[in-house]
Amino acid sequence: MPALRTPTLTLAGVPVRLHASLLLVVGLVAVTVVDRFALRFAAAMAAGLSVLVGVLLVSSVLVHELAHALEARHRGGTIGGIRLFALGGVTELGDHGRTPRSELAVAAVGPWASLVVASACGLGAATAEQWLGGDVGAAVGLVLGLTGWLNLGLVAFNLLPAAPLDGGRILHAVLWRASGDPGFASRSTGRLGQALAAVLVVLGVASAVVRPASGLAAVWSAVLGVVLWRAAAAEARRT
Ligand SMILES: [Zn+2]
16 A cells, blocks of 8 residues: 655654645534634634634544554554545555454544543543633633534444444444455445435535525535445445
């Protein structure tokens, strides 16, 4: 597996490419959470703290992908690198020596890492509110609290049993182990991925029609659906 060209940075020997479209994610998260800060802080402060939540979420996705990459490398796999872009993160892994067991471990470690990040954020939020108090405690508590909840959302979405999500890879490993046929496992999780993608597109279009104010989030959901559909269809065709 060739390494990424022109990585933005290298973490623990893993090349990481950050795409400019991540700014869109930061903006989308900031717009979504800014009301929570506006209740207590002045507009500029509220905006700054909202952007910080967006940056922390992108960093959390990086931790998630890094967990996949390091586990794969630990198991003797080759890693191309990590790409982070507007629709999430992708860790490029080589196929060598894959077994149901190693596939399961590499897939499960990502959501596990996100769960650890969410717990640390929750603990940090509670500690900040208790020990710092005042505006600083409220700001740190709210930033970490929201980041923790967003990470929990990430875990829940990622565990949906559909390709190419982690839940889909976990199900793939289980079906592969049970049937002895990786092609059957790929077709099954690929079809589930296509069904999930269709739901996301329908939800995106429906929310844009019903609630035009949800514009950006609706478009994001629809585009994510289209990208997932393509990945799931490729998975379904694998033999
Ligand atoms: Zn993952």
